Amino acid sequence: MKKLTQEIISGRRLTRKDDCTFFAAICLEELCQGADELRKTLCGERIDLCSIINGKSGRCSEDCKFCAQSSHFHTSIEKYGLLDTNTILADCKKHADKGVHRYSIVTAGRELNKEDLKQVCDTYKKMRNECAIHLCASHGLLKEEAFMALKESGVSMYHENIETSKRNFPNICTTHTYEDKINSIKSAQKIGLKVCSGGIIGMGETFEDRLDMAFSLAELGIESIPINALMPIKGTAYEHLTPLTEDEILRTIAMFRFINPTANIRLAAGRNLMQDSGKNAFLAGANATITGDFLTTSGNNIDQDKEMLTQMGFEI
Numbered sequence: 264m265k266k267l268t269q270e271i272i273s274g275r276r277l278t279r280k281d282d283c284t285f286f287a288a289i290c291l292e293e294l295c296q297g298a299d300e301l302r303k304t305l306c307g308e309r310i311d312l313c314s315i316i317n318g319k320s321g322r323c324s325e326d327c328k329f330c331a332q333s334s335h336f337h338t339s340i341e342k343y344g345l346l347d348t349n350t351i352l353a354d355c356k357k358h359a360d361k362g363v364h365r366y367s368i369v370t371a372g373r374e375l376n377k378e379d380l381k382q383v384c385d386t387y388k389k390m391r392n393e394c395a396i397h398l399c400a401s402h403g404l405l406k407e408e409a410f411m412a413l414k415e416s417g418v419s420m421y422h423e424n425i426e427t428s429k430r431n432f433p434n435i436c437t438t439h440t441y442e443d444k445i446n447s448i449k450s451a452q453k454i455g456l457k458v459c460s461g462g463i464i465g466m467g468e469t470f471e472d473r474l475d476m477a478f479s480l481a482e483l484g485i486e487s488i489p490i491n492a493l494m495p496i497k498g499t500a501y502e503h504l505t506p507l508t509e510d511e512i513l514r515t516i517a518m519f520r521f522i523n524p525t526a527n528i529r530l531a532a533g534r535n536l537m538q539d540s541g542k543n544a545f546l547a548g549a550n551a552t553i554t555g556d557f558l559t560t561s562g563n564n565i566d567q568d569k570e571m572l573t574q575m576g577f578e579i
Contacts, residue, residue: 264289268297271524272304279478286518287470291510298517298548301524310577311487311527311551312568313365313399314358318383319345323371325438327426328500329463329493332371338498345370345379348386352393359396361565362579363554366390367399367422373439374403384416391417399459404443407450414456420487421451422459428475431468448483460485461529464515465493465507473515477522487551488526490516492533509537513547520548527551540568545575 277283286294321342323332331338355366368383375383380402387398400413401422410421425444426432432441448458460483462476480488492512495504512533519528529551534541540563541549554568563571569579 264293264297267521268300271301271521276481276524277478277522283474283518283522284471286474286514286521291514291517294517295513295543295547298520299546301520302528302548302550305525306527306550308576308578309550310545310572310579311365311529312363312554312565312579313367313529313551314363314555314565315367315369315401315553316346316351316354317371318351318368319343319370319372319379321371324373325436327436327438329435329466329496331496331499333499336499338496345382348382348389351386352389355390355394355396358555358565359394362569363396363565365397365399365420366394367401369401369422370403372403374405375409380409380412384412387413387416387418404439404447405450407454410451410454410456414454418456420457420459421448422489423447423451424460424462424489424491425476425479426462427466427468428472429479430475431466431472435466445483448485452484457486458483459487459489459529461487461489461491461531463491463493463532464512465504465533466501467504473518474522477519480519480526481523485523486526487529488519488523489529489531489553490519490549491531492536494532494536506536507533509543512537512541513543516544516549517547529553534563540571542571542575545572545577550577 321332321340322334326335331340358366398418399420400418429441451458492507495502528549530541530544530549531553554565
């Protein structure tokens with residue numbers, strides 16, 4: 264493990280040609296120590312904090328089995344159309360004042376219609392002009408012209424999770440394909456947007472599926488990789504799945520760091536499946552997180568996250 268860690272620090276990059284099955288069985292403590300050293304050496308001590316707002320909720324046409332917002336399932340989620348600009352702007356200002364680095368509007372649905380796209384672009388323009396914060400966006404499977412409109416409005420990064428491996432994707436969604444995801448990511452990159460893309464673990468996939476996802480993201484040159492641990496939601500197809508253990512989550516995070524050594528490995532949903540809101544994950548390769556006073560899946564609010572991470576030696 265120490266030898267591999269030093270080789271990656273010196274420039275080696277793992278590829279699909281390497282036998283990486285050892286990640287599933289190697290001593291977890293050694294794996295996490297190696298991942299932490301990679302993070303410190305190649306990424307430094309700076310932590311990247313982002314927050315999101317659920318800008319449009321429910322009634323999604325897609326059948327992703329994990330998602331409470333899908334119209335294919337009956338969940339207790341609140342349903343509403345696109346939030347008005349002033350509501351989003353006020354929320355963005357609040358997060359910028361808290362020292363959060365990035366802010367994203369997230370909307371349910373396969374893609375934005377022309378009217379909603381125009382409205383969110385107007386909102387991004389106001390946030391760009393009035394808030395000292397980087398702007399990200401998450402609006403489904405968009406086309407190149409829509410990405411260009413977002414970029415011109417001030418968005419610098421687009422979020423589009425690939426969710427899982429190419430092999431496993433048809434098991435979790437049938438209304439769009441893995442290739443649809445990849446094409447959307449490449450379209451965003453083509454016009455100069457950075458991409459935030461990761462997935463969800465704990466959906467019945469194998470460790471090999473997680474390896475495949477990690478390599479796919481490396482091959483796409485993804486700079487921000489959110490890792491979600493499934494929080495089974497009543498009413499969805501995955502409501503009866505057993506949540507992952509902390510050790511399983513830490514092993515996955517550390518493995519992702521070895522395969523994507525210079526990316527931001529971002530903790531997302533499922534932090535409260537771990538002790539102290541995922542504190543150990545920041546010692547296993549993670550160097551970014553979604554945070555916010557509204558979140559129910561992290562266990563911490565913004566001030567608590569900043570205090571915890573500062574005490575750990577991270578720079579906010």
